Amino acid sequence: MANVRERWLSRRAQWLHLSVLVFVPGCAAAAWWQINRAADGNQLSYLYSVLWPAFGLLGLYFWWMLIHTDYDSVGLKGMQRQQAAAASTDVEATEAASPSPGVAPLTAPIVSAEEDPELAAYNARLAELAAQGPKTWRARESVVVRREQ
Amino acid sequence: MKRLTQRGLPGALFRYQLMANIVGVLIIPLFLFTALHYAKVGSFKIELAIFGVGHGYLYIVYLIAAGFLALKARLHIPWIILMFAAGLVPGLTFVVEWIVVTRKIQPLIAAQDAAAAEAAPETPETPGVSPAAR
Numbered sequence: 001m002a003n004v005r006e007r008w009l010s011r012r013a014q015w016l017h018l019s020v021l022v023f024v025p026g027c028a029a030a031a032w033w034q035i036n037r038a039a040d041g042n043q044l045s046y047l048y049s050v051l052w053p054a055f056g057l058l059g060l061y062f063w064w065m066l067i068h069t070d071y072d073s074v075g076l077k078g079m080q081r082q083q084a085a086a087a088s089t090d091v092e093a094t095e096a097a098s099p100s101p102g103v104a105p106l107t108a109p110i111v112s113a114e115e116d117p118e119l120a121a122y123n124a125r126l127a128e129l130a131a132q133g134p135k136t137w138r139a140r141e142s143v144v145v146r147r148e149q
Numbered sequence: 150m151k152r153l154t155q156r157g158l159p160g161a162l163f164r165y166q167l168m169a170n171i172v173g174v175l176i177i178p179l180f181l182f183t184a185l186h187y188a189k190v191g192s193f194k195i196e197l198a199i200f201g202v203g204h205g206y207l208y209i210v211y212l213i214a215a216g217f218l219a220l221k222a223r224l225h226i227p228w229i230i231l232m233f234a235a236g237l238v239p240g241l242t243f244v245v246e247w248i249v250v251t252r253k254i255q256p257l258i259a260a261q262d263a264a265a266a267e268a269a270p271e272t273p274e275t276p277g278v279s280p281a282a283r
Binding site for chain 1: 212223
């Protein structure tokens with residue numbers, strides 16, 4: 001739950017909310033102004049009355065994307081942070097402290113001989129889901145974005 | 150054409166640079182004709198319509214390209230606002246594009262290349278691809 005609060009109520013998120021609350025109604029007002037001008041016979045305003053809602057939708061889209069972008073995992077600062085963490089501690093401690101989904105090691109499920117195979121499969125699936133990290137609708141990014149040749 | 154549709158940071162960088170140059174060029178005649186219009190030199194109705202609507206719609210494409218580059222490179226909000234606003238001021242587009250690319254994107258690409266080389270040193274470089282052809 002703390003994760004959700006950090007995402008929506010951090011200082012950065014508050015600035016995003018404020019800017020989207022100014023920008024989107026501003027775009028709506030400008031669109032309404034251009035629609036009225038188009039109704040009065042200004043032919044150029046037909047094009048602008050499509051343009052302003054598009055600006056507003058773009059603002060909403062980037063607001064959502066910026067809220068849901070994890071700035072600590074990827075990018076220059078994220079890489080520097082992870083390199084500093086790797087330098088200060090050993091590898092195992094780093095992976096325990098910052099489990100990024102791209103580099104998370106696959107934990108092999110421990111299957112004992114006397115265990116029910118169905119239960120073992122269920123536990124293996126649970127371990128797999130836990131290794132994947134929280135559910136997300138976006139494509140997972142690794143820290144190092146490989147360049148396509 | 151290949152760079153235009155490339156995935157990842159290099160493709161996003163190329164699309165942003167392309168749109169920044171297009172929008173930056175288009176806004177100069179738009180401001181020129183607006184100034185001439187308000188200086189009562191002439192009406193310039195057709196020129197204003199062409200450059201105004203052209204810049205307006207290409208500015209949307211510019212915003213998309215800049216926004217995706219900012220998301221890919223994890224640029225912070227002041228940089229994003231600067232990039233978005235630069236498309237509205239004549240001349241500023243080129244300056245901001247240069248600053249963002251040299252200060253932010255190129256160090257990130259260099260760091261990612263170094264990290265990738267560290268992660269997989271045995272991977273050979275693909276022959277025939279120059280480092281400039283990103």
